[in-house]
Amino acid sequence: MLKALKKIFSKGEEPAVSVAPTTPHTPASASPTSRARSSTGKSPRNTTAAANKKPAAAREQAPAQEPAKPAKPRRERIPRKPVVDTWKLEDFVVEPAEGKTRFHDFKLSPELMHAIHDLGFPYCTPIQAKVLGFTLNGQDAIGKAQTGTGKTAAFLISTITQLLQTPPPKERYMGEPRALIIAPTRELVVQIANDAADLTKYTGLNVMSFVGGMDFDKQLKLLESRYCDILVATPGRLLDFNQRGEVHLDMVEVLVLDEADRMLDMGFIPQVRQIIRQTPPKSERQTLLFSATFTEDVLNLAKQWTVDPVTVEIEPEQVASDTVEQHVYAVAGSDKYKLLYNLITQNDWSRVMVFANRKDEVRRIEERLTRDGISAVQMSGDVPQHKRIRALEGFREGEIRVMVATDVAGRGIHVDGISHVINFTLPEDPDDYVHRIGRTGRAGASGTSISFAGEDDAFALPPIEELIGRKIHCETPPAELLKPVPRKH
Structure with a gap:
């Protein structure tokens, strides 16, 4: 009887299909920026934890009375037909200027350049010009910069480029972000996520943000509805998802810590340590750390979490603006x-x-x-x-x-x-x-x-x-x- 019922119900089940990216981004070969990975294209992981992970649809459909079964790999994404985009790089004309660096001077994808063009950014800010020269080659970086210097766009452009140049693994679960950005306050998380959405709108990459004080179930439904490429989160809410087994960080390729000095001041570092332990070893991910000040504590954290990082310091021309x-x-x-x-x-x-x-x-x-x-x-x-x-x-x-x-x-x-x-x-x-x-x-x-x-x-x-x-x-x-x-x- 049980077999018959299973057969009947299996006929009516729809296959789980995730939201596909608007524009496929699987290149012929992986970028030199990608860190060392295993032969299967996956980060080394705890096999027991991996066996316990299930795609969202599998969790909902499994009968309560049956013993837990090993998770089945989620189906590979079926990309939709690309949206016809008539924009060309030739539409984004920026003349070379002495003392200024153009975004054209870096090897950025047309989809990303289109978004930069829409935002009206012809030239890089000083921190963007300095940081991107290293991070686009896969180097870890520590950046010292005040608010308003363009550091958010600097780490987002680098992160997006890494994800576009490296194909996503074929076996992948909904709650496995490829890039993780941690920030100390809810407002900053929302701001970074909005900027990320603006820069990824032609790439097909999915951006999600998790913050405390908002409906947990709504954020969970979003996580279960599509793959997460870039996750921006406050430490506390991210740990909530991680400890419940909804988010797994073993496929993180890029880790960004924004406003590290503020996270120290607010007492978040123990939580951040707990989060970083869930990510791949520092030799197998790219780590970018930004801070308004370089205290001894901040530099100690950077030493623990990065590999041979380049240090970029941008001192404001005026500590307080003349305007x-x-x-x-x-x-x-x-x-x-x-x-x-x-x-x-x-x-x-x-x-x-x-x-x-x-x-x-x-x-x-x-x-x-x-x-x-x-x-x-x-x-x-x-x-x-x-x-x-x-x-x-x-x-x-x-x-x-x-x-x-x-x-x-x-x-x-x-x-x-x-x-x-x-x-x-x-x-x-x-x-x-x-x-x-x-x-x-x-x-x-x-x-x-x-x-x-x-x-x-x-x-x-x-x-x-x-x-x-x-x-x-x-x-x-x-x-x-x-x-x-x-x-x-």
Whole structure:
């Protein structure tokens, strides 16, 4: 009876077919950038763990009462017919310029060049020009660069090229990414994943992002619906998937650690170590590590996780951009909110970012602004991820005037047109000051930074001035900016 039932049900089952790439990318031979692999084209793996892995469809269809069976290899992908693309490299004309490196100067695929053309990037930034010369040849790299220098595109272009030049293994499971990018904050993960989606749109590579605070089941369904080529994740959520057996990291060809210094500060390194132990040995993967600072701890991590890495340091021409006008108001702590409210309302500012040091401060400022008729949102670790994404979109679209954030939550936020950054409290770390004011005055536009120096945080000003190499004039706010906040009825 059981055999008969199996026969009947097997006739009605549809074969599991994954979403195929838009454009096949199987070259005649593997790239020299690919690391040493076994003769089967697969990374060395724990055979017991491999036997326990099953494709998503197999997990759903296996009857509960039957003993576990060895996993069957998932069918090789059946590519769709390529989308007819009339774009040609000749459409992307960039004249050579002295002192500048073009993307044309590297051997990048037409699909990737098409995406770069769409994004309007004719020339490389300094870190892109330096890093790509090494990473496109398969070398490990350690990059020192501040936010806004183009480092994200640098490691994405290198990673995408590696995946396009090396054919994917024939035996492959849904939850086996070929490239893994780890970043410390949810916002930064979303930003990197969006940039990756823009750069891969003509390649057929699949990009996924996993962050905490979002529906686990939805992310799991996405993982089970198609192959994952590039996975961008925060350490905690990635470990959730890995420990449940949904994500396996034994086929990772490229590992990227972004903002390693911030991961150290946030205490993520034990989790990152646990993740890296699941990937192939460092001699069989390419590892790229980026950090805004090269502390001894960061360099020790790089030594453990890379093989003969090239080191690229890009020092900003100015620690604080000349496009940002900087002011400091000496004000009592009890008058800070009045000053903030009057600055925004009297000047009719429409896109302002306010920074505070603690999550409870951020919450109180946002609640008071909202109560007093100014549309505001908070961005801190206490806010669920779906609300953070909705808040960021509202701020980006101009529906919300003020975003109040902590340094951790504010890192990785890139919104055009922020006219003013206000430091409600001065940061204890001078580097955070530079990062904060860098949210305005971007892409050549001008911006203004205003810091409130009270009795509790004025001590933080001299180290900031030492870092940026200039004195910031400290002034007393005019009386009209300290008027009482009108009560709302």
